[in-house]
Amino acid sequence: MVTPDLSVAVGPLRLKNPVLTASGTFGYGLEFLPFLDLADLGGIVVKGLSPRPRRGNPPERIVETPAGMLNAIGLQNVGVDAFVAEKLPALRKHDVAVVANVFGETVAEYVEVCEKLDSAAGLSAIELNVSCPNVESGGMAFGSDPAALARVTRACRDATRLPLIVKLSPNVTDIRETARVAEAEGSDAVSLVNTYVGMAVDVDRRRPVLANVSGGLSGPAIRPLAVWATWQVSRAVKIPVIGMGGIMAARDALEFILAGATAVQVGTANFIHPDAAVGVARGLAAYLSEHGIGTVRELVGTLRTGREAER
Amino acid sequence: MVTPDLSVAVGPLRLKNPVLTASGTFGYGLEFLPFLDLADLGGIVVKGLSPRPRRGNPPERIVETPAGMLNAIGLQNVGVDAFVAEKLPALRKHDVAVVANVFGETVAEYVEVCEKLDSAAGLSAIELNVSCPNVESGGMAFGSDPAALARVTRACRDATRLPLIVKLSPNVTDIRETARVAEAEGSDAVSLVNTYVGMAVDVDRRRPVLANVSGGLSGPAIRPLAVWATWQVSRAVKIPVIGMGGIMAARDALEFILAGATAVQVGTANFIHPDAAVGVARGLAAYLSEHGIGTVRELVGTLRTGREAER
């Protein structure tokens, strides 16, 4: 039996398999070396990078919720310069696509980071985090306002020749609208979803559990919402979609792929099973073999609803 | 030790305790008589009523998801006339506040149902379902479009003297906006949240699990999102807020109450533990006793964030 072909192309970004690790859930990749071989991954998306180091929010920063977790890390990160100087060289030793997740409080900051990354060796793509719910300024503001999103996307597009992925916020009435904006302003792909804004209350202390009051919900709890968003967006834009949200196993990833995602990202699962992403990739291969399907590309967006007429 | 006072007033609607059962999860109430005494509840909200009977969507209508479930019932119901003629008289025998959940495909249909209910004896309030994600027309269309919401709210306000509750859709960018519209157009209270639009895929059959393709997500999975929505809305409007979303136990209800809900509704939990709502009410009493709090009203919206200054 032939081993199935897992390779995919997310626009200009070629991946050996469709499984990436999600930003903020995989550190800078190196932390996972005890648990897996980075070369078995389609790619890794590193923690959000800002122009200068950020210390992030005070604790409590996380809390578990039913089948999920809330986080308000506040984009603690070493800053783009330290990333390029210290992390990237070590990552380059591994045969894996590295995607930088970029965050800024202003358009100028987004551009600054993109320019610095554009000239750095060993990067495969840039993912714009315009959807972080846990920072005072920037973040979701860009992701939920079409005009602001257009400005930041266009500016970053002009600032780099690297494949550009806009990561969409699900905290909107119609995510297809922001997806179309990203497409129109030159994004090569969109990734979704970032976290959903939520809150947990400590009923004994009568305070929010998180110091930031609200946090972003991730994990299996949001999967049905994220699959729906992926289905909606994949039919609204022509650029490829990277789906994520609560993927723990290959069957979860397949929900996104059938709904139209060319690739997927694994996030929270990395915390619970450090080798989760590799398990997803292996599981995809097994599914393809079982069903005698030659390449994962054959599956993308092939969900049949019995309503095809309507489209 | 004095037994704590659980009674609350949701605007003009007086309840012996703040725990109601959510529409569509409690039938017409009578189905629960083997499991609990309706008089132990603050109130019950019956299944959505339309002008004429609806047969609803074809199966599959439901599927379990992590810590939640998707449903696409499609508002199958006996219609307002049968409800008034057959169900209401039986319900009247029980000492419990009965709230009718109203659905229409047009403003005229909403008004028609409200008028019929207004003249019916034994109703305590009307809840407008402008947020059902599982019907072709009406439903969420009204809940996510401020102008449409204003029209239907005003029209129903003029059609009944019963306390009017607008049930908000969480599938919007900023739920405070629709809450303010409901308040401005004469709603006595708002209830939130209805379900979040989601989708599940059967990866073996490569089809959506639900015949309706998408469904509404409910259950513990959405609780952190619903608590956040409650917190946001309760600070944006002056009318009382009824909170719901994944409440399984008293501590869950307390998250909503501390976040600003005057009352809560228990939904999906009724399927899993038919006496769940009574358990929530009992648990609230126990919590108040433990903490030596005289009345649940003292707790409403008393969450301290350490950021009060900012407001």
Place this chain on the structure above:
Amino acid sequence: MPQDLPAAVARNLDLGHGHFLLEFFAPQAAAEMVPGQFFMIGIPGAEVLLRRPFSVCGLPGTFADAPEGSVQVLYKVVGRGTALLSSLRPGAPLTALGPLGRGFDLEVASGVRPLLVAGGIGSAPFPALAAGLAARGTRPALVYGARSAGDLPLLDWFRERCDAVTVATEDGSLGRRGLVTEPLEDLLAGAGATRIYGCGPSPMLRAVAAIARSRGIPCEVSLEAHMACGFGVCLGCVVATHAGGGGKPVYERVCVEGPVMPAERIAW
């Protein structure tokens, strides 16, 4: 009247090929329950949220060695919930809501032969039914079909307690090769007055119903559906039926108007 009782696993017998026989104590249900009715069973603290529906397989008198007040459920591991259920050891807590739904009609006119038609795990409600019929004086016959020989749980029990057992497997590993419908046709050919009870996958039930209709034989089938509540309030478990009278089919609840329905009632 249904009761929600906290129970505990008394036995969780591995019958092989992913089949298990779960035993727990539910004296009141055991006394009231009719074959074909079901429980909604939950596992406290487990990752599955909703309870799962399971027909009662064993009632007092069904299994010789069953302790007084106990009931048995026969289940197959097909997903998360059943996998978790199969991992439970004696003493593990359960919640069991029941009796639920409409059971089989056990009133069989004298001279009429009851014939059970089971597809794989669809045999689950039949031990209680067969014992119930026998107690009323008529041992039923059974046509038992499945994919393969391993998918015929409790076959030995049926051979002991039924009048005649005909086996059919799709892979021919036991009994006749093929579907239950063929041996069924043969049995009915020239048989006397018969009454059919069917339980199994929908396609099989549809076929059995068609055969029964063509021969004018009364037939009851036990349906499956995804269920959230099991007691009639979520409207999630509906099946299209002719209950509304002529014209457009209506949706009825498998958990209340069923799971057992007269075959002709269903809009196949």
Place this chain on the structure above:
Amino acid sequence: MPQDLPAAVARNLDLGHGHFLLEFFAPQAAAEMVPGQFFMIGIPGAEVLLRRPFSVCGLPGTFADAPEGSVQVLYKVVGRGTALLSSLRPGAPLTALGPLGRGFDLEVASGVRPLLVAGGIGSAPFPALAAGLAARGTRPALVYGARSAGDLPLLDWFRERCDAVTVATEDGSLGRRGLVTEPLEDLLAGAGATRIYGCGPSPMLRAVAAIARSRGIPCEVSLEAHMACGFGVCLGCVVATHAGGGGKPVYERVCVEGPVMPAERIAW
């Protein structure tokens, strides 16, 4: 190097008052692990999503009757995850990721007396630590505080294996009434060279750290924090420290730079 091993409950001993001693086999971890390091423990199929962090309580040599290759974890039921853990019977599957984090420094200069200060369940890492110190030639002393007499798990073990044990309970039900800080002050008054190891609720640790600082006594404390990953990638478990040098505190990860830190490093 941390390893993610599927384990199974070997023993889950109920010590009373909500305390349990969990034993499972992890030969590699048992060989490598340092007292103060921890495991992230998960329960497959349970309703809790994230694993829970637990310090290693028993390593080879800690508990006389412990089978070779086994480790022990002492835990208290405080919520869902620990309640579920306490319900597990021998044979139940677990996942255990470890060894994780930075443990205690066991190098004690000769003539220096190690003094353990525990608050309630904070005593969890101390059996392994006490045994480790004893193996290096110095039996430590212990000041053991808790709300009440029932909240002092393994007290007998400590009395056997420690040099001296001073008990303080807030309700006076055992030992001195009050907090550990008072007996601690007394012990330190006029004591020779000492090294303090603290584990317990943050307020207690803060107080102990202050006492140590005021007397110029070296002090290590084991911190708690909510953790999602336990190996440094979620940034959820941070504590404010002076690691950044003078000026503004920085956030360090309790799971990597800790859980054991020199008291003076922490920006209390």
